[in-house]
Amino acid sequence: MxxxxxxxxxxxxxxxxxxxxxxxxxxxxxxxxxxxxxxxxxxxxxxxxxxxxxxxxxxxxxxxxxxxxxxxxxxxxxxxxxxxxxxxxxxxxGKAFLRSEQPKPTILMAGGTGFSYTWSILQTLLTSPLKEPVFLYWGTKTREDMYALEQLQVLATQHAKLSFIPVLEMPDKDWPGRSGLVHQAILDDFISLEPYQVYVAGRFEMAGVARDAFHQQGLLLSNLFGDAFEFI
The missing domain is CATH 2.40.30.10 (Translation factors)
Incomplete structure (x- = not known):
């Protein structure tokens, strides 16, 4: 360094x-x-x-x-x-870098510009065919804040094992997707998080709430990564 x-x-x-x-x-x-x-x-x-x-x-x-x-x-x-x-x-x-030695089903969760962290990981994963499913959940306040929405939607159509789930806190009436809190969308979609590795970026408060909720839903804390967890 x-x-x-x-x-x-x-x-x-x-x-x-x-x-x-x-x-x-x-x-x-x-x-x-x-x-x-x-x-x-x-x-x-x-x-x-x-x-x-x-x-x-x-x-x-x-x-x-x-x-x-x-x-x-x-x-x-x-x-x-x-x-x-x-x-x-x-x-x-940073110690919250991609662990790719033994591929696992992967969940990337970003709030706001925390997307940049998950974007680096996703682009790196996509340099070779995905061996395991990858789910990217990105939460922002409004559709305007989700600056890579269309790009990610296209990527998800190009890679069979990639799923992109955008979540808005304040959706407009024409929003066809999910709304609410991004970590809650993950809890709603997975009965158990035990098989997954999860990467999280966003506000520290969000990361702390997500860590506790994901652990209760089966996630092993050794499979949870995010810079925030060095401080909270």
């Missing part, structure tokens, strides 16, 4: 509050799907964000940053990225 300089290759707004950032390190940076980097804002100020691209694309670092006036911690990072051509990163970090 060390600091490295990156060229800011692209910034685009995916929604009014989510930015997609593409960064080019001077040399490829090896990382595992599900790890994160930290944007160096100062000597003692390093802010973590999940790497969104698959581990096979290590010539780039892709970030999805949710930022607004209500989230100055992230907005300051966006402002910093807008100011220059380069940024210093630190990493990679």
């Amino acid at each position: 060390s600091e490295f300089e990156c060229k800011i290759a692209q910034m685009e707004a995916l929604t009014p509050y989510v930015w997609r950032i593409l960064l080019e390190p001077q040399v490829p940076v090896a990382f595992k799907a599900g790890q994160y980097i930290r944007v160096v804002m100062g000597e003692t100020d390093k802010r973590p964000f999940s790497i969104a691209n698959g581990a096979q694309n290590n010539g780039l670092i892709e970030l999805h940053i949710g930022a607004s006036e209500h989230n100055p911690w992230a907005m300051q990072v966006i402002d910093r990225l807008k100011q220059g051509d380069n940024i210093c990163l630190d990493g990679p970090h």
Whole structure:
């Protein structure tokens, strides 16, 4: 783990509050799907964000940053990225990376921009034919917040063992899919989680509630992964 300089290759707004950032390190940076980097804002100020691209694309670092006036911690990072051509990163970090040595049926659960964590894992899994079923549950407040909805729907039609289940907290009247809390959708769909490995990203409160509920529904905690669980 060390600091490295990156060229800011692209910034685009995916929604009014989510930015997609593409960064080019001077040399490829090896990382595992599900790890994160930290944007160096100062000597003692390093802010973590999940790497969104698959581990096979290590010539780039892709970030999805949710930022607004209500989230100055992230907005300051966006402002910093807008100011220059380069940024210093630190990493990679994280123990919640993809375990692929012994494939298991897999559930990926994301809340909001926690999708970036599951997106890295999914893209890595799809580099070869899926041996076991993969279920991606993504929960956002509104349809507008689900910036990769159509892309994921297409992927699910292309891979027989991939299921994508979008869940909205505040659906509009024309929403044809699931609504409510994303972790509850998983509880509703699986009688027992004992055979599965589960990867979780989102707000710490959501991760804590999901951990307890999934464990009660049979999930072995040794098969549960998420950076939040290092802190809660």
